[in-house]
Amino acid sequence: MFAINTDHAANLRRHVHGWMSWSQYKLWLSWLGFTDLHTGIDSYYVSVGSQYMLNDLNKDIFGSPAKFQHNSSEFDKGDEGFVQTFAVETKNLGQFDNVFISVWSINKVGLQSPMIHSQFQLVPGGSLDLVRRCSALTCLGHCVCAAQGQRCPLNGTTCNIETLGNKNSILGVYDLTNVGPKSNIDDKSYTPSNDAIASKWKIVQAQGLPPLWFEWSAGLSTGDTPQGIFDNLNDEVWHHAGQNYQVIFNLKRGKFLKEYPVSYSMFIRAWYDENTYAQFKTDGVQVMSKPPSTRTIRGTAVICTKIVNGHVEERKARQTVRQNDDGRRAEDRGIDDKSKNCKNPFSSRTRDKA
Secondary structure, eight states: OBOOOOOOSSOOOOOOTTOSEEETTEEEEEEOOOOOTTTOEEEEEEEEESSTTOOTTBSSTTOOOEEEEOOOSSOBOGGGOBOEEEEEEBSOOTTOSEEEEEEEEEETTSOBOOOEEEEEEEOTTSBEEEOOSOOOOSTTOOOSSSOTTOOOOOOSOOOEEOSTTOOSOEEEEEEESOOOTTOOOOOOSEESOSSEEEEEEEEEEOOSSOOOEEEEEEEETTOSSOOSSSOTTTSOOSEEEETOOEEEEEOOTTOOOOBTTOEEEEEEEEEEETTEEEEEEOSOEEEOOSOOOEEEEEEEEEEEEEEETTEEEEEEEEEEEEEETTSOEEEEEEEOGGGTTSSSTTTSOOOOOO
16 A cells, blocks of 8 residues: 555554655655565566556656565564655656556565555645545446445446457467566466466457556356356456556465366456456466376287297287376386297287297
8 A cells, every 4th residue: 555644543654754746757656565474575566647557657668667676674664564665757747637556566486466556636736645535437347446356336337348349459368387577478278286377468469449458367268257266246356457468366375276177267358448348368277286197907918929839829918007097008017927938019919930
């Protein structure tokens, strides 16, 4: 959350003097509350936009968010952690009355936290005023003032769902087992993990409107909407991805995905404007978290022949093999002692010359 002064019955003392302010080309921001007890926080990303979830005010020409390293040296607020204070350079803010700011953290093993996203009024004189009373900003009720994981009442606007016959940009969405800033897109059908799945996506056909921001979810591949992982009544089913093109989803502790042959997909919702979106999903990945088991099978192999004293003598060679559960041969274990005189007893019928 942002460390800003609020009119509150409790004196939270989160605000740091001189921060949560703005100038024409810069924001002085402070926040706290990102923690990771196991690995610690490595860095933060900050994105600034003129509308909900946009990044059009980032200084970077391509709209990339600003990156800052975690600071554990000042403004310790006890259980809430250290207040992070950073100056974020932006494009010209002079023509705007409000800005929308997203912040998320990355821990030391590369996993991303949920985003915090808030709206601030640019008060003349340089202070930032947190907007706490608002209305829905999309046709599905997204807003900046609802309780965490909740939305505002719908504003009556009808959503334009472009999933079928989409005339706007088309996404390709892929299941991955190795996700990193430089990892290649190599679609997978199986994963060894039963408590995490991951995905990347990209624009495969640019047309009409480009996507402005994304949401992600996960569920059974058999459904057109996310089912089978999240509790649709109690969980936040769709999660903000902003302008990121990848996600790693870790299930809650004690929760596991079902094993093969159940298939799971990542679902991506691309927003083209506040009332228009399309939904895409991966072709699915199946969990195989355990090595294949083997079993021993004894059987009769082909007959081998040998001419003894002018007579043809046939002997059956017994073969013991280990076989995987899927029927694939794993290992030959040898042949019966009585067949040691046979040449190549497990290939084809052979005859020795007398």
